[in-house]
Structures are given as C-alpha cells and as structure tokens.
Amino acid sequence: MKPKAHKWSCIANCGACCRLAPEERSEAVQALSTAEEEEYFRMVGNDGWCRHYDKANRKCTIYDERPSFCKVENFSKFFELNQYTTDYLAIKSCKENIRSIYGGKSTVLKRFQRNLDKTNK
Template structure:
C-alpha cells in the first residue's frame, strides 16, 4: 500500500490562490478562513513560502489546515484514517500537476517517492532537513 509523504522541495500545496482552491471557504471555519486569506501573497503563494528552496518558513508552527494528519483530514474533508494515504496522495498529485505540469519532473519525482517509500517520516517532522 502506498503511503503519503511530503516531498522535499515541492511546495505545490503552498499556492493558496482561492480561484485554485474553491473548496477552502466551505471547509474552514470563519477564523481559519480569515487566517488562510491573510497568508495569500500578491502572487498567490503563501507569504511564508520560500520560492528558491521551496520550503515553508514556519513549518513547525504552520496552521492546522496545512497539516496532513488523520484528525485534520477527517475534520476538513470527511476522510477516514484508512482513506488518508490515498486521498492525500491524490491531492498532492493534483497540486503538483496544477503548479508544475502533468508531465513535470516534480510529479514524476513524487510518484516515484510514493511508489518506493516504505516508511514515511512522522508528520510532525520537517520534510526539509
């Protein structure tokens, strides 16, 4: 079974433009939605995203909606813990395709990572070490 992982140097999920994320207003509460909106930079990317390294500057303190955990995904998307890996992998593939292209090196690299991964690091550990 494939296990979801965050891929170092990707950052596709850090593109927050609401026109690309039409579900956001419906899944976040008012306080989280206000926070989400405050994070959108003029270019559509999160203001804490470092484009050169494709890393999050606040990874350890990122908002709840930026975390891939069974609890968060069940609350926001209604995804059961058993469905989490498949759902999160699909989300990542969609975001990577949207940002970098359906035939991009990033997507090929992510698909390889997921296919060949045995044990992903814990969700709380930064993927960018």
C-alpha cells in the same frame, strides 16, 4: 474488492500545496472555520502563493508553526474522513497540484511518485 491502500508521503522542495489562491482551493476554504478562513486569507500573497513560502528554496518559512490546515494529516478532521480516504485524497490532490504547477512530466511529479512507491513497498 477494495484497491490496495497507499499511504501518502510528502516530498521535500515541492511546495505545490503552498499555492493558496482561493479560487483554486474553494473546497479547502469551505471546510475551514471562520477563524481559520481569516488566517488562510491573510496568508495568501498577491500572486496566490502563501506569504510564508520561500519560492526560491521551495520551503515553508514557518513549517514548525504552520496552521493546522496546512497539515495533510488534518484532512481527516476537516473533511471527516477515514485514513484510507485521507491518504487517497492527499495523493490525488498532490498529483493534481504538482501537475498544475510544475507540469505532468516534471521532475517534481516523478520524485513524488518515486517517494510513494518507496513508502508503499
């Protein structure tokens, strides 16, 4: 029996996905086209964070114009996945990134889990 499907949902003021250090995101980088890869590398700051990420406010400064590879809903296209698998991997990836950046007991991880619980009632 297949486990219950959970729908992925983003939370505000997180930014864990804006950590673009290529050595930490090799699978994602490999899935990009040559042009997307070039754009990706231009976006990586010296500290590994996206140049467009406002760390003080935890917001993307180009959110409405961000590249397609910054949109979780495009995971299915990049990795040729169905929606169930896309949501599963997005949730898993978000949790891993949040734990790595903010810690396993962080308020960010707790907010993300509460948001998932609310989204999937």
